[in-house]
Amino acid sequence: MTNVSPGRGRRWSDLLHLPTLLVLLAVGLVWEALSRRYGAYILPSPVSVLAGIGGILRSGDLWRHTGASLYRILIGFGSALTLALFMGFLTSLWRPARTVVHDVVTILNSTSVFVWIVVSLIWFGLTDLAPMFTTFMITLPVLAANIVEGVENVDRRLLEMGQVYRLSGPERFRAIIIPSTLPYLVAGMKVGFGLALKVSVVAEIFGVTSGIGYIMNYSREILATQMVFVWALVMIGIMLVTDKLIFEGISRRVMRWQYSLKSSRWARPT
Amino acid sequence: MAVQLEVFKVGKTYLIPVLDGVSFEVGEGEFVCLLGPNGCGKTTLLRIISGLEVPTVGHVRLDGQEVRPGAQNHVGMVFQEDRLLPWMSLEDNVALVLNPLGLEGVERQAAARRYLRFVGLQGFEEYYPLKVSGGMRQRAAIARALAVEPGLLLMDEPFASLDAQNRRIMQEEVKRIWAETGKTILFVTHSIEEAVAIGTSLIMFTARPARVRERIANNGKHDSREVIERLNSMIMEEVLRQP
Numbered sequence: 001m002t003n004v005s006p007g008r009g010r011r012w013s014d015l016l017h018l019p020t021l022l023v024l025l026a027v028g029l030v031w032e033a034l035s036r037r038y039g040a041y042i043l044p045s046p047v048s049v050l051a052g053i054g055g056i057l058r059s060g061d062l063w064r065h066t067g068a069s070l071y072r073i074l075i076g077f078g079s080a081l082t083l084a085l086f087m088g089f090l091t092s093l094w095r096p097a098r099t100v101v102h103d104v105v106t107i108l109n110s111t112s113v114f115v116w117i118v119v120s121l122i123w124f125g126l127t128d129l130a131p132m133f134t135t136f137m138i139t140l141p142v143l144a145a146n147i148v149e150g151v152e153n154v155d156r157r158l159l160e161m162g163q164v165y166r167l168s169g170p171e172r173f174r175a176i177i178i179p180s181t182l183p184y185l186v187a188g189m190k191v192g193f194g195l196a197l198k199v200s201v202v203a204e205i206f207g208v209t210s211g212i213g214y215i216m217n218y219s220r221e222i223l224a225t226q227m228v229f230v231w232a233l234v235m236i237g238i239m240l241v242t243d244k245l246i247f248e249g250i251s252r253r254v255m256r257w258q259y260s261l262k263s264s265r266w267a268r269p270t
Numbered sequence: 271m272a273v274q275l276e277v278f279k280v281g282k283t284y285l286i287p288v289l290d291g292v293s294f295e296v297g298e299g300e301f302v303c304l305l306g307p308n309g310c311g312k313t314t315l316l317r318i319i320s321g322l323e324v325p326t327v328g329h330v331r332l333d334g335q336e337v338r339p340g341a342q343n344h345v346g347m348v349f350q351e352d353r354l355l356p357w358m359s360l361e362d363n364v365a366l367v368l369n370p371l372g373l374e375g376v377e378r379q380a381a382a383r384r385y386l387r388f389v390g391l392q393g394f395e396e397y398y399p400l401k402v403s404g405g406m407r408q409r410a411a412i413a414r415a416l417a418v419e420p421g422l423l424l425m426d427e428p429f430a431s432l433d434a435q436n437r438r439i440m441q442e443e444v445k446r447i448w449a450e451t452g453k454t455i456l457f458v459t460h461s462i463e464e465a466v467a468i469g470t471s472l473i474m475f476t477a478r479p480a481r482v483r484e485r486i487a488n489n490g491k492h493d494s495r496e497v498i499e500r501l502n503s504m505i506m507e508e509v510l511r512q513p
């Protein structure tokens with residue numbers, strides 16, 4: 001987690017990632033050269049990929065498949081988050097639950113994505129549920145591990161303070177345990193969402209007829225290699241947008257006390 | 271003077287004996303300073319008095335009632351570190367501990383502001399703890415301890431992390447608070463000069479396992495330089511005796 005104050009003091013060249021842009025330009029040139037050498041089936045030219053992006057924007061395919069993928073991710077990831085939060089809550093109430101969660105996380109973490117894809121195909125067949133379940137099983141250990149780590153790392157000295165001042169259980173939970181666990185939760189969600197996007201797309205290759213994974217595989221089958229590249233770029237775009245807009249925003253909000261001077265509440269009783 | 275706190279033959283053993291039959295009484299409105307070499311068990315004693323820890327033997331009575339973890343002990347505690355919640359403004363930190371007292375939200379905030387003003391923090395109510403100085407955080411911790419209007423105020427080396435200047439200021443502040451509120455205060459310190467400057471009664475512990483070695487009234491009848499010298503030679507003996 002970075003604690004730099006946002007926005008302020010950054011130069012425009014840093015903001016635009018100028019060196020990265022230069023590298024990208026170079027890559028584009030090499031790419032074009034290689035494309036001419038090996039042909040559009042192996043490596044479509046950058047121009048045809050750009051044209052492909054324009055195409056899916058116009059046809060609405062972009063929103064249809066992105067929407068389908070995001071919907072499945074949100075269900076799978078959301079259920080995993082719910083269960084992980086519940087596990088965190090349990091471990092905060094009852095210490096022995098930690099060992100159980102640790103062991104479950106270790107087992108889930110050592111299970112390959114492919115296992116879940118195959119198992120979910122057997123259980124749920126060619127339905128939406130298959131990618132959702134795969135996403136769920138893959139993101140659950142990441143989320144649970146982070147939340148439980150957060151709960152474990154609550155400063156004991158602050159808990160003692162709550163005890164001396166006779167705070168009730170719910171008050172300790174709200175004022176001490178939740179705020180100190182939040183940064184871990186946000187970090188876990190960030191990593192978990194990235195995983196969810198990567199994994200659900202793989203799961204979509206099988207059985208479903210929408211989603212980024214499906215359309216990528218379909219494009220390959222109809223020999224439209226440029227569309228494979230287009231959808232890969234779309235995935236990168238989704239990743240960047242959620243990271244920069246959603247998770248950075250949330251983590252700034254959660255860690256506000258580290259870099260802002262005053263607490264700002266709207267409804268302050270006077 | 272009514273006895274408010276009774277520490278009776280309190281012993282505590284972890285792996286080694288830490289407290290070994292500590293007995294003393296504190297009258298209402300006294301300002302008692304506890305002195306003793308490093309690691310002799312002063313913090314352990316305060317933790318027992320605050321109900322955070324159970325004595326192995328003996329007991330502690332506060333206002334005639336035995337102190338037990340989870341019981342309704344009414345003490346305010348200033349820890350060596352401020353132990354403020356970093357994600358809450360100073361005002362909310364103080365208001366939080368008023369929750370169990372059954373005050374309304376508005377009253378809580380008003381009381382919190384009143385006590386912050388009392389320790390000289392007006393204008394900083396909405397600041398986050400990390401954005402004020404260490405001395406100010408320690409003041410806020412004192413405001414929090416006072417705000418619950420405890421019968422007994424426990425302070426465990428509250429100024430240990432302050433520079434000499436701030437330390438002197440805070441000593442004056444605590445003395446003023448004591449004079450204005452008439453609270454009973456138990457104050458752990460390593461500085462003999464500090465103890466003699468602010469306490470009405472000084473208790474010197476032996477090296478671990480701690481017993482009360484001597485209790486000295488500090489009511490101005492003795493020359494304070496003499497008292498300081500005596501305490502200095504006592505603590506020297508105790509430190510040398512340490513295993």
Ligand SMILES: Nc1ncnc2c1ncn2[C@@H]1O[C@H](COP(=O)(O)OP(=O)(O)OP(=O)(O)O)[C@@H](O)[C@H]1O
Pocket residue numbers: 284285288306307308309310311312313314315478
């Ligand atoms: N929870 C614990 N488990 C085991 N030993 C402990 C525990 N708490 C304290 N001790 C031991 O008890 C002894 C006294 O510790 P304590 O913190 O009460 O000393 P102190 O007088 O406050 O020292 P200082 O002046 O350095 O603050 C130490 O030797 C310490 O190691």
Ligand SMILES: [Mg+2]
Pocket residue numbers: 312313314426
């Ligand atoms: Mg101590």
